[in-house]
Amino acid sequence: MKVWRSRIGGSDTRTAPVPGSSFVGVDVGGTKILAVVTDGIVAEAQDRELRATPKDPNELAPAIVEVVETLLTRNDAIVGIGVGVPGLVDNAGVLHYGPNVAGVLGLDIAGRLTEVFSLPAVAENDGYLAALTEHRLGAARGHDHAIVVTQGTGIGGGLIVNGQVLRGANGFAGEPGHMLINRFGHRCACGRTGCWESVASGAGLANIAREYVAEGHGGKILDHAGGDPASIRGEHVSAALAENDPDATEVLQRFSWWIAQGIGSLIALLDPSIVVLGGGLSAISDGFIDTVSTQVTEAVVGGPYRPVVPIVPAEFGNDAGAVGAVLRARDFFING
Ligand SMILES: [Zn+2]
Incomplete structure (x- = not known):
């Protein structure tokens, strides 16, 4: 049995997600935010949501929260969230800098999502997530x-x-x-x-x-x-x-x-x-x-x-980052 420790304190006892559970994976690009819902094992999306990336760096986190909220209202089996962002993301999931999301510095998007939705959330570099997708499900x-x-x-x-x-x-x-x-x-x-x-x-x-x-x-x-x-x-x-x-x-x-x-x-x-x-x-x-x-x-x-x-x-196109975010969210749910 694994223990998931929340970023905002406290802890919760977790095991592998119950069958039928799903995860949201969000891929934040320089121009678009794509989010998909899958079970974190197969690539086929049960639902998806696409919107433009806001120009104002202060609007980025609210836009991500909004996309996740939209999918949570349409899907009641979601148990975790993963986010891919284009830039330097540290081991705690904080985005330090990204040339294609200018002005977004020190953003703890996973912490914000956990706070808002009370679900385990994790953030990673988008290239890392695309590589994870190709390695587990694609050409590698x-x-x-x-x-x-x-x-x-x-x-x-x-x-x-x-x-x-x-x-x-x-x-x-x-x-x-x-x-x-x-x-x-x-x-x-x-x-x-x-x-x-x-x-x-x-x-x-x-x-x-x-x-x-x-x-x-x-x-x-x-x-x-x-x-x-x-x-x-x-x-x-x-x-x-x-x-x-x-x-x-x-x-x-x-x-x-x-x-x-x-x-x-x-x-x-x-x-x-x-x-x-x-x-x-x-x-x-x-x-x-x-x-x-x-x-x-x-x-x-x-x-x-x-x-x-x-x-x-690559076997995955525009979905690679979002699918990888789901894979990572599932891993995080199980292993922390
Ligand atoms: Zn360069």
Whole structure:
């Protein structure tokens, strides 16, 4: 029998949740808040709720509370809550800082939810939760050593080491997007220059396309952006690619090269048996993952002399973080 200790004092005696119990998992993104209800064992959601992330940092916690409340009123078997937030979340579930939730500092969202709803609640980094989902239910199932990289506007990630998603000393491990990869590179959302994210995320694709256009190429990409180089985004490269534009193909080649450099470094560091790419960019063109794989073999030390590490698309899309939040909520319910 396990004892769950509330963050607000007191304790409650818990065992595994009774059959039929369910959990709320909330994924807080830079633009959207998605919440799902599942039993914490399978991925299929019994209910879901989606809303925009408020611009005002003071409104973030009330918005999360509201989403959870909506699901609690519609589902009476909920026994715990998990929340994923994009940033540095410590081992006590406090969000210290996140470049995509600017102004939210020192937020104890799990504590707030426990206080409001009197249910066990836990908060984690969103990349950690996406990695947990892929490891338990998705593409990294059965792999004790795996790297999950989620390419969205930025890069999220999680590192699976010895069968566990790596936490680090403070809970901050697994931020591959902010490894420095080029000191002469582009500005990153974190304020530094040359992070991997600045060349290997959706924003990175735009940076590379702008750089290419500044070299005097990429007319079609520029047309799609309305003629203004500063307006170029990843989707303009995709649109040009769909028209078989050779400049877009070249931009994609440069983009995949940078992705491969980061993955090669991660493989050198962690020796995984699989690399999972999430976030949808891996589907930008036919054969994109194959191109990255070839470039990774050239980018990793001793490439030709080590087994090829399969690079595969994630099995979960936009739900990965919210489903992971449910898995974590169930673990927290049982183990504290
Ligand atoms: Zn950065």
